[in-house]
Amino acid sequence: PCWRLEDFVVAQECTRCSSFQAKRTPECGPTGFIEKINCVTSKREEYKSCRSAVLEAQVFWRFVGSMAAVAAVFAALVVCRQRVLDRKALEKVRKQIESI
Numbered sequence: 001p002c003w004r005l006e007d008f009v010v011a012q013e014c015t016r017c018s019s020f021q022a023k024r025t026p027e028c029g030p031t032g033f034i035e036k037i038n039c040v041t042s043k044r045e046e047y048k049s050c051r052s053a054v055l056e057a058q059v060f061w062r063f064v065g066s067m068a069a070v071a072a073v074f075a076a077l078v079v080c081r082q083r084v085l086d087r088k089a090l091e092k093v094r095k096q097i098e099s100i
Contacts, residue, residue: 012036014050031055 014035017028027049028034035050051059 009040010038011048 012035014033017025017032017034021034022028022032025034025047027047030049031051033050033055035048037046037048038044039046
């Protein structure tokens with residue numbers, strides 16, 4: 001691609017692929033967003049797959065949500081385990097008091 005070889009390229013902002021571009025342009029496939037690049041030296045126009053700020057934000061919040069879910073599950077397991085240990089300790093103390 002010319003945008004890897006040339007020093008000066010002009011890129012348009014990353015935009016969502018139209019339905020026509022999605023069918024005709026393979027670069028639309030991975031992310032659904034495309035960036036038009038004008039290579040100055042070779043005077044060619046090429047397309048490059050890109051990720052928009054909206055897509056990046058969605059990925060970020062999905063990651064944050066999954067980490068919060070993992071933390072909540074871990075906290076619930078810790079609380080359950082602590083209750084089991086407290087119950088065992090209380091039973092042990094009760095048996096010691098009864099033996100006196």
